[in-house]
Amino acid sequence: MSVDANETGGQGTRRLARTAYSAADLDADLRWWDAANYLTVAQIYLQENVLLRAPLDAAHVKPRLLGHWGTSPGLSAVYTVLNRLIRRTDSAWLFVTGPGHGGPALVANTYLEGTYSEIYPDVTCDGQGVLRLCRQFSTPGGIPSHVSVETPGSIHEGGELGYSLAHAIGAALDSPELLVACVIGDGEAETGPLSGSWNSTAFLNPARDGAVLPILHLNDAKISGPTVMGRRSDDDVRADLQGKGWEPVFVEGHDPRAVFAQLTDAIAGAYETILGIQADARGGAVPTIRRWPAVVLRTPKGWTGPHRVDGRLVEGTHRAHQVPLSGVRDNADHLRQLEDWLRSYRPDELFDGDGRIVEDIAGLSPAGDRRMGATPYANGGRLREPLELPPVEDYALDIDRPGGLTHPTTRVLGDYLRDIYRADRRSDGGGTFRLFCPDETASNKLDAVFEVTDRCWQLPARPDDDDLAPSGRVMEVLSEHLCQGWLEGYLLSGRHGLFASYEAFAMISASMVVQHTKWLQHAAELEWREPVSSLNILLTSTCWRNDHNGFSHQGPGLIDTVIPLSPGVVRVWLPPDANSLLAVAEHCFRSRDHVNLIVADKQPHLQYLTVDEAASQAAAGASVWHWAGSERDGAEPDIVLACAGDVPAQELLAAADLLRKELPDLMIRVVNVIDLMALLPPGEHPHGMSETYFADVFTTSVDVVFAFHGYPRALHQLLHGRPHAGRFHVRGFSEQGTTTTPFDMVVLNRMSRYHLALEAMRRAGADGERAERLAQFCRSQLARHHDYIRQNFEDLPEIQEWTWT
């Protein structure tokens, strides 16, 4: 069921959510909370006697105590209160746990609501199940200590902090009926990415998107010190959030009854406000900027846990962060304190004789997919529909002959994306595909998308703005973290998308790529997690062609970050031209559970392959470009010239051209590699070329001069294990750059046509008069270039361009 704005707006909504919270309701909720807290502590501490049917003995306690108590009771309180709201309003909520180390709390709550046992039938709804639940936690062969891919209802790990709110917003985009509760710890709130995520209000459209309710959980402390927002005044925290478009309600206290009542009211009020905002927007009211509600929850760290341990205050301090009572097996006092703590939740009243949660508690759970542990939004593959892709042939460039045409490579992708947007459009203005890009859609020549949609923008517009509207669905914000975080949330909740970035600045969110890859790697091992769309990252404005912006804009390092990650997940594509980019893009948009890096520059480049040739090559990973070589049938070439990437292909082909013309006896083979992972030995990556095909392409012993888009040694790490890997001589980006010309970039990095031709002659052992003449020509061209750079104030000679004949 989706929340219907017409039915729920106005006073009706108000009544619906803000029904009086009776003492009986409160008692009931506190019982759920007790059960969740009990199961949390039990998971951290117990390996036997988990229902405490007998006095606690040291042997019942785990030998190694791992886990985080501090944040857990607060998380469970929010979960409890939301459960009641969901039952009352039959609304769809997704729970994002920013403080991901509160894993045992989320496991406990999803166990209480029954989803845990449905997904993991071994963890039964009885005493044996509770025993398994406890034993598996943070145990070898069991489950991780964090809210992780294994946790029902989660799209967020929360190990590397900073992305909870971005993930929450991403899930809400184009999900008009979804409400996302996003708990943000005050530790995470100190990070840059989270701080920047508050700006998402400028991009969330109440008419078309769902909503996010941030619950900033200020429990004052991190691992061993206070937190900045925890120690700021309410006024400061309010101002901070208001300035970013949120209106916080404060809930603070130590007494559970008081806090639960306040929190219930605050969340119900926020729900009403959200529905009011949405109803206005969906009812076609003139949009006014209204602040989205938020909750600031100040509760003690380790709430309800041991107040003092060994004479020191623990509850409410950083000392409650992990395991408040340590050395329990060897410390009788601690053991007794642990038992008191566990018994304070009155386990005998929580579980029946079989160890089942008693009915009045279990009955507090929402039903079916409304349970936050069961929501399909957290298992996006259940919601995902394949993207409707127009035939790439319709966008392909006509190629008469290789190199006969120059075209900005990414522009064709822009046309393709435009029609993906067009085909994807829903009647309500939403859809299932979005482009995310830090203010560079036009700069990256993808602006054809603006023919069918706009930049998404909820703040005031001006007449001179270009392609900007609240209804726009291109996400531009000058934050790689937000772009990627939004997209990750969008994908994990079942949609499709592309993150396009300047190549160098994709490194800003490199750690997010690592973490998302880890998520997908482990998700693939869980049968219940349906596959989701791949994370597709287009790296454009590349190192070779950021000549105009200088050294800070020149860096292909994300390739190096991705290469060592899970071979089941990561792929790196280096389309040499526009039709290859189309073929790769189509493949990536169809693929699932992968991280695809696609490197393609936006500037005009030579075009080589027909779309059919491009598709064949993309499938093969690499191929021989016979038209560019000078082989004679049957004989091995004297030298293999290989390339990967657009600028490398151009320089390598120019070198091959020089060699073919000047040294007609030299047998040259030209190879292009489009799928970088194809270079890895088979068995090390699913795309690794077979030994036979690798030998067909590269021979087994001929020297290879390789022009590569990225850092040269990245190739050597891939090639280890291939026959005679030492015969590969790679030129690539060698961390030389500045504001200069494109040609100077290839010279500075010794990957110019002249460098390649010289290297090829050296490796092929080409000698004789003609070879010497060609070598001299190459050296003189380089000398001429050096003179040009030195003397450019006086003399601006044209760099001789490569011509394909």
Added chain:
Amino acid sequence: MSVDANETGGQGTRRLARTAYSAADLDADLRWWDAANYLTVAQIYLQENVLLRAPLDAAHVKPRLLGHWGTSPGLSAVYTVLNRLIRRTDSAWLFVTGPGHGGPALVANTYLEGTYSEIYPDVTCDGQGVLRLCRQFSTPGGIPSHVSVETPGSIHEGGELGYSLAHAIGAALDSPELLVACVIGDGEAETGPLSGSWNSTAFLNPARDGAVLPILHLNDAKISGPTVMGRRSDDDVRADLQGKGWEPVFVEGHDPRAVFAQLTDAIAGAYETILGIQADARGGAVPTIRRWPAVVLRTPKGWTGPHRVDGRLVEGTHRAHQVPLSGVRDNADHLRQLEDWLRSYRPDELFDGDGRIVEDIAGLSPAGDRRMGATPYANGGRLREPLELPPVEDYALDIDRPGGLTHPTTRVLGDYLRDIYRADRRSDGGGTFRLFCPDETASNKLDAVFEVTDRCWQLPARPDDDDLAPSGRVMEVLSEHLCQGWLEGYLLSGRHGLFASYEAFAMISASMVVQHTKWLQHAAELEWREPVSSLNILLTSTCWRNDHNGFSHQGPGLIDTVIPLSPGVVRVWLPPDANSLLAVAEHCFRSRDHVNLIVADKQPHLQYLTVDEAASQAAAGASVWHWAGSERDGAEPDIVLACAGDVPAQELLAAADLLRKELPDLMIRVVNVIDLMALLPPGEHPHGMSETYFADVFTTSVDVVFAFHGYPRALHQLLHGRPHAGRFHVRGFSEQGTTTTPFDMVVLNRMSRYHLALEAMRRAGADGERAERLAQFCRSQLARHHDYIRQNFEDLPEIQEWTWT
């Protein structure tokens, strides 16, 4: 001169800074501004006739127009106003340019103040100098388009956005007399790192540190769209900044006279407030939390530039971002408009007959080192004093025999850091060394530092806080971006420090490592830039020993990020034990202009080397551990067992132990590599081992089984070019992990002692009955381990520990 709180506090200061701004002053400042704007436009456009002594002709215009006009006039306005304040108050200011693409503006202003010509004598103070200034800009062989390492007075590049405020704060720490003007563009303000940097108020101590005046420059647009803060209301922007501890004054307008008057008043007022806050704090007044002043400057993008071009609004829109008039050589209208634009600054009144800046303008500059282009704070090597380092021997562990002792490796470093802090302490409570760490100092076992200092904290404290004080000088904030950004600013302004991070989460600021490395690489080419202290990054809580936190906490990828960067700058250290860590730390603290990654875990580890042995090995890069092998003099070993890193050393030594005992005839050599870059061929890195030494250590042909801390193929990329690189068989972190035991981590990644022993036997061709028996033992141990993991609920066998005999 330092600002003396006693002299300048109270009304005296007020008078000093807020002297009436006369019409003549305003006229004078506008003339400086005209000159700066003229030179900015001239740099972007002109290659001839740069003083416009003749009518502008198409041939005078550069063939390729590169650079960013939009932000430049605003930057120059701030610079102009600050110059007057500096002259009036004789205060020391550093200018940090967040919108780094305003390069031509900073070049123009530093040229006007004379510093540019002092540093680059070729760019003379006359017409020829102006010609060179214009021609060199964004030109091959000239200077980059950004405010970069080449720009006088800069410690910040501003190409990759997000770090300006962190750099500014870092420079202010422990610089009590310094004032840092930090211009933040509204594009940069959208980034996560910048958003989080506003929190720095919680860490800046007015008694001991300098101050930062953020000038948030809202000119509304980025490359092609509006900015979030640019479109928020003044109330929202005010609230946002207030919530983070800043009190903004708004300056807004289009009319230069009005804006200059307002801005002069706002900056003078901010100066007074800063001095008031400092005077109170330094006078020993009871500290009260006061907001630091900030300026919000709303001026049109491309202010004073072409208002409309081809009928479209340009000034005040994103269309003014780069080059507002394009195609000037081929468009007579644009050419005329360009000339009108240039002449609007009345160049004839700015330059004398020789092309020198006229005296009344030049006289507006502060003098000597007070000029912001000449401040030594921006050329920190001028201020830097070597760090006083206690002898590492005093902290070394006594080593009777290798492996005879277990100790948490980082703890000795904590002791060393404590005494560095102690030796460094200044009488005013400041110093020149700081540790930066995301709330993990204690967790990383470096907490000995708290014996002599505290966590830095300017917000309210509570009685139960540990080691927390306003005077504390350990910087803990849960933001890797802030930690590293502060440290970079601290180093570039002449101090020393260490950034200690969980290994996996150091990837969060990986792109900052890349950018800082680029800065140092280019700085080394500039004679006028004095060397600064190295950026030292300790990666601890490593992948192998984050068994308790799970997969998100396990990732050695920063090594892969660093390897391809400038060999002149980057080093990667893998100390196998505590004494090695001490030796490496001492080296790194003495080194200059490097980026040192030091990887050392915090958990108890076996200890092997005396401090002398450790120092020798660190100098050599790698060495044979004769005591662990079974070579006989004169003969080549049957197998080389190599390791790099603490856990790899432990597993490899255990494997060697098994092999020595069970196969006494097998000749084993054990090698440890501490300096990863030593593996690179000589010529590729200054630390690359000579061919001879490499052969002495690794032989030239014997197979090597290598246990490596990081991703295995990272080693292969280093080893390419070494003799028979294919003989190296590397085990390392293979992206397998979860919450588990340390031993399971090495098993999952196939780097356990048993895997290594099996691999060594295979590679050495060891066969026979004893070899088969050992192989069976290894396999059975692994099977036993697998059973343990599978059955750990029932059975918890001890993992057999390696014993050194």
